[in-house]
Amino acid sequence: MTPTPALTIGIDFGTTNTVVAVTRSDGDVEVLRFSAPDGDLTAFRSTLGFQLLEERGRPPERIVEAGPWAIDAYVEDPLETRFIQSFKTFAASSAFTETVIDNRRYGFEDLLSAFLLRLRHHGGAAMGALPAQVIVGRPVTFAGGSDERLALERYETAFSRLGFTDIRYAYEPVGAAFFFARQLRSAATVLVADFGGGTSDFSIVRFEPGPDGLRSTALARSGVGVAGDAFDYRIIDRLVSPELGKGSEYRSFEKVLPIPQRYFAAFARWDQLALLRASRDMKDIRDIARNALEPEKLARLIEVLDDNHGYALYQSISRLKMDLSDAAAATFEFAAGSIHIQAEVARSDFEEWISPELAAIEKAVDEAIERSGLQAGEVDRIFLTGGTSFVPAVRHIFHRRFDPARIETGGEFESIASGLALIGLEADLDLWTQRRGPAGL
Template identity: 80%
Template structure:
């Protein structure tokens, strides 16, 4: 389900409240440079929102947050298109570019044709596609295999003279580390404590309670990220998570990790093929491939492109700046209607 709200110091905050608070903080850090904001802002958006989230609800929340800063012309551009504009700065000749943007929760693809023109590069959008899986889904696979079993997943507990399985839903929250804080504040936490007292392996459930009570979620995901990075450059790596009394160590082979994430890799592969098919081009007609985002370093992800394109065409970079810089370049375009959209009047009425 979509995030609705959180409570901080007995005050409720919706997503738009959190985003606008962040934006005001950014504005404050910028000082005089952002004292007077222009009426227009170009906001990046994924091709497909993570988890199949309601697109109009997501855009409405963006709209509310940016409007609070005073923007009156709020336009949305696809994030891989922004990355394409960033990449096009280095082009000196005509080229058809496939951009793959791998975020935390989405993998987005865009194919754009760039051609020299008297006033710079003329650009034509050819195709786009996306899927709501990326690095977060890979993280969950690691946790589901290495961590959740050590926290009681798959175990049993006693209740009214019966042996029952521990509910799997408690471990679904590990799909996103920020969801662990919500689990801690939910009604399920009372049930988890009760099950821990009656579990056949109480030590494991006590470890689950500790991870939740002591907010070890962020440290856990740092350990997961280290494993992913290590497996990107080594055939085997050590997973190590130590926080409080919880200590989990295990050696992982890259082949194991790739087997765990095979369902997500298949979805990403299908999205790449949809973009190429939509463009009407053969793979060899695409001149350059630009991969951006941390998940692009995962060998199984890179192999998807090496299977389809010549290695000399593939480049990586701009992990922390490609989209933001590209959105700024889109804002300079003479015809913004080609590259950005406003929310429809029907959507705004919702």
């Protein structure tokens, strides 16, 4: 049986995961599933792996993979696989021009193109004949850089290479709002809070019943370039970096100097950590290690970078965050190679560590409410989505401002892509989406 042709494809290209949804001619929305090695999934990890394969009698070949296949390649052969994660944080950064892999230069648009090609490949027949119209989610505020025009230029180049001719962009929380609106049976003003890996975005939309269904009016939006990745860094900075040499010293020409902090700032994002491994700083780190007052700590740092233990580290961080969402205390454990770091962590301590990010999120929520011209009590429904919405301290931000009975969660991984695809059914797409070019962004 031939599948019903897709009208619109919605792509939620996230810092951590990417989700794809399509609307059909009957108005239904379908989230695409990928047949991954460990089972079917809808949240396709936003990762790239460049694995070097060597076979006798043949020249070495670098194989490009994405998602769980890239992770498997890295786990199978970490020393011969260049693993890239969270590369969305490059998008709006003019400081990032390219990275070099096997003497080939990759700009952001090249990385995104490579990722999208593998995404399409693993999507199989469901993505074999993509429609001309695609609606791509974009954050309200890009993480890792402030040049949103540059980010969207890079997006445009990458998606055009896949053959798309009608490329539109919609704010990610607006996509989530459309997903949530499907359950509304009466007029409602909805605040959507979307917590991704790199950004926290907020949108307030008024939905009203009309002859053709719910009419939608955007009232306000705001965002901030901090979310789950920033929480990860706070944990690393407190628990891991001191065991890798942060705060220690080394000797240089009869002087005792502190270990440079920039080496540990790279742990703020996975992409920076991957770049540090391939940078000139590695020579300096090795030189410092030979003269360090606590050389065993620098040896651990070098092992983390040389042996590509970053993925295992971030898995340990994710487990701790999940455990602290359910319990008042949890055990952090990071074991990789010869490294073993363990510590007991109280939820109250974690909340203190992330207090600057919580304050920034609170400010952005208040900005959205203020820009809408409404009082908090005039917001009928609050929809929280994204993995970081599980963090109790994040939920408390909303419980302090709104009646808890009005707060709902769901579709943590699928809501944005589904909503983006549903936007494609709107009569006036220009109200909800933007194009690049003279008439657009």
